[in-house]
Amino acid sequence: MTGHEGDPGRGDAAEVERLARWRREKVDDLDLGRYHAVRCGEWAATSWRAESGRAFVAEAEAIVRELDVLLSTVDEHGVALEGYARELVDIAAAQRLLEQARARAEEARDDASATLVVLEAEAELRVDLPGVSTPADHRHVERSALERRIVDAVAELGVVGRRWAELVDRRRAADHRLLSALHGGGAVGALVETADAARGVTSPEGALGVVAGLTPFELASLLADVPLLAVLVGQASPEEVRGWWESLGVDVALDEDGFSAAQRALLAGAPGLFGALDGLPPSARVRANGIAARRQIAENERTIAGVLDDPERGAVMDGLVTALRRETSTSRVPRRCRRRCSSTRGTARATASSRWSATGRLRPSACTRTCPARSRR
Secondary structure (H helix, E strand, C coil): CCCCCCCCCCCCHHHHHHHHHHHHHHHHHHHHHHHHHHHHHHHHHHHCCCHHHHHHHHHHHHHHHHHHHHHHHHHHHHHHHHHHHHHHHHHHHHHHHHHHHHHHHHHHHHHHHHHHHHHHHHHHHCCCCCCCCCHHHHHHHHHHHHHHHHHHHHHHHHHHHHHHHHHHHHHHHHHHHHHHHHHCHHHHHHHHHHHHHHHCCCCHHHHHHHHCCCCHHHHHHHHHHCCHHHHHHHCCCHHHHHHHHHHCCCCCCCCCCCCCHHHHHHHHHCHHHHCCCCCCCHHHHHHHHHHHHHHHHHHHHHHHHHHHHCHHHHHHHHHHHHHHHHHHHHCCCCHHHHHHCCCCCCHHHHHHHHCECCCCCECCCCCCCCCHHHHHC
């Protein structure tokens, strides 16, 4: 017995409905985020004239495109989950009816079979007179009725079995539709297919062909899932890289810096990889390295903020800062002189501290009058 043959109505429809509601709420959040990204891009396009402003606009446009795909996919997931939850409820209700019908048929079959056994046992213990209506005749009629009841119950069980098999097929089809919806769509399905194709790539040329045309987020996810792909791209010759890069800017719209949408996506999705890739034009590598530097700065700031927000690490840092300040405040007076001249005051201490040699040894003339330790010696 495989799949849901034993329990086609298995599953928590309420939990599936909760997941569907969560995706509907997420669609609202993503839609709001898209609205703000569009507004920021529009403001930067009209008010931010510097080169960094153009880079910001390109990043905002890429984010909006990604949000469009994500919005559509999450919405499809929500619709699929809602339909799946309704299907689970219907299948579970149909299963309960079939279980009740099966229980009734089994009970009728078992009761009739038990009664028939008793009837046969009674027939063996009695002797009927010929030509006289006897209980045997009545037992024959009763036996026939019991046999019909058994046949009807078995037939009912057959019907229940066929309907149960249909219910199993219905559940299997519902599962398949849900999986297709969750793993399909623009946000997941294309990336899954690309990842499957990337795992079979063995040459730099093939690796360059796989990464072309992906969005920044798809590229970052793909390289994280198939790290060998970045190694193969890095092994491509400068001539291969140059020809491949130029092909991405043919017969397509270019921005003010001369980059196509596919080229911008590559630089934003893997700046560390393409910033160091021989064969790319200097402008592309500079742009990629600038993106990588900004992201590294942001990551460093988040790391520092996390350290400062951690109470235990914060206490350690406070202790280190206090120790450094104490060491800095006493670094002008050697520890040995401060210990010996602890009873001095005013200029005598400063005079004593100034008479230490560069090697840390006390000059013979130091502390002759004011240092008690020197006077006792």
